[in-house]
Amino acid sequence: MFVPSHITGFFKIYKDSNKNILQIGSIGAGITLNKGVDTTITKGDNEIYFNNKKINLRPTIEVINQCNIDNYKISHKSDFPLSSGLGVSGACALGVANLLNKDNNKNNNSLEMAHISEVKCGTGLGDVIAQRTKGFVVRELPGVPNFKTQKVQKISIKNIDNYNVVVEILGKKETSQIINNPQWIEKINKIGDELLLKLLKNPTLHNFMDLSYYFAKNTGLATDKIINICNDLNFTVGASQAMLGNTVFCICENKDLNDVLSILNNPIICKIYQ
Numbered sequence: 001m002f003v004p005s006h007i008t009g010f011f012k013i014y015k016d017s018n019k020n021i022l023q024i025g026s027i028g029a030g031i032t033l034n035k036g037v038d039t040t041i042t043k044g045d046n047e048i049y050f051n052n053k054k055i056n057l058r059p060t061i062e063v064i065n066q067c068n069i070d071n072y073k074i075s076h077k078s079d080f081p082l083s084s085g086l087g088v089s090g091a092c093a094l095g096v097a098n099l100l101n102k103d104n105n106k107n108n109n110s111l112e113m114a115h116i117s118e119v120k121c122g123t124g125l126g127d128v129i130a131q132r133t134k135g136f137v138v139r140e141l142p143g144v145p146n147f148k149t150q151k152v153q154k155i156s157i158k159n160i161d162n163y164n165v166v167v168e169i170l171g172k173k174e175t176s177q178i179i180n181n182p183q184w185i186e187k188i189n190k191i192g193d194e195l196l197l198k199l200l201k202n203p204t205l206h207n208f209m210d211l212s213y214y215f216a217k218n219t220g221l222a223t224d225k226i227i228n229i230c231n232d233l234n235f236t237v238g239a240s241q242a243m244l245g246n247t248v249f250c251i252c253e254n255k256d257l258n259d260v261l262s263i264l265n266n267p268i269i270c271k272i273y274q
């Protein structure tokens, strides 16, 4: 079961404690990539493997606890490491939730299960909704959309094959340390407040990248190193920090790809997955 990785460009946090957990989350915009996580489940001794290494991955464990299953061996094969701002934790949670419901002929909502797991673990607020939707995704309401409040838009991209998403992972960043920190929440929500409306007025990849760069710089989430790399890539559609990681992402046209690769040290070339 493949689930695409997801890069959030900017977001705003909604963690109102008296709300149902399904309505807790974030609004924002991002893109899913053709690289992500492939999850399989076989019989086993209740083990979880991530790229062949046994780990206790909390978002996956949270989903298992909701399904109350036993004698499993879960294997996540990921194109990216965890804690890189690429939605890998969400891809693991959604992949295992999809499989468990399919295998056990359950009709639980796997999206709800994965979202609950991410919110409980502090590893995500909106990734799994974008990963289920796929493409260039705008989330206008926090939480899992339902038939009444379907406020998740998939923005169409002309000549999508002309664009590359080049990713450079510089290190790790634990999402939970940011989205559980009141000072960071205040900064993120102050800067992120107007960006969604600005994107909806001009829903293009260029505008998305400009708004993401503005968000990364003005929240203080981006390091000087990341800002400098983004500035060096200003000949492209745009470059910014993948939220919430220590990761640069750049969208460039095919004609500029070689120039982008000459600037980055460990570039990973992706396409937008829809």
Ligand SMILES: Nc1ncnc2c1ncn2[C@@H]1O[C@H](COP(=O)(O)OP(=O)(O)O)[C@@H](O)[C@H]1O
Binding pocket: 055, 056, 057, 058, 059, 081, 082, 083, 084, 085, 086, 087, 088, 089, 090, 121, 122, 123, 124, 173, 174, 175, 176, 244, 245
């Ligand atoms: N080696 C590891 N063993 C167990 N859990 C890990 C390991 N590395 C990272 N994690 C966990 O994986 C999760 C990554 O979530 P997050 O920070 O949101 O990253 P991502 O951007 O990949 O979604 C965190 O709960 C983190 O503690």
Ligand SMILES: CC(C)(COP(=O)(O)O)[C@@H](O)C(=O)O
Binding pocket: 006, 008, 011, 025, 026, 028, 084, 085, 086, 087, 088, 089, 090, 123, 124, 125, 126, 127, 175, 179, 243, 244, 245
């Ligand atoms: C930005 C983030 C809160 C975290 O994303 P990640 O670090 O990739 O888990 C995401 O879940 C979102 O709500 O948009």
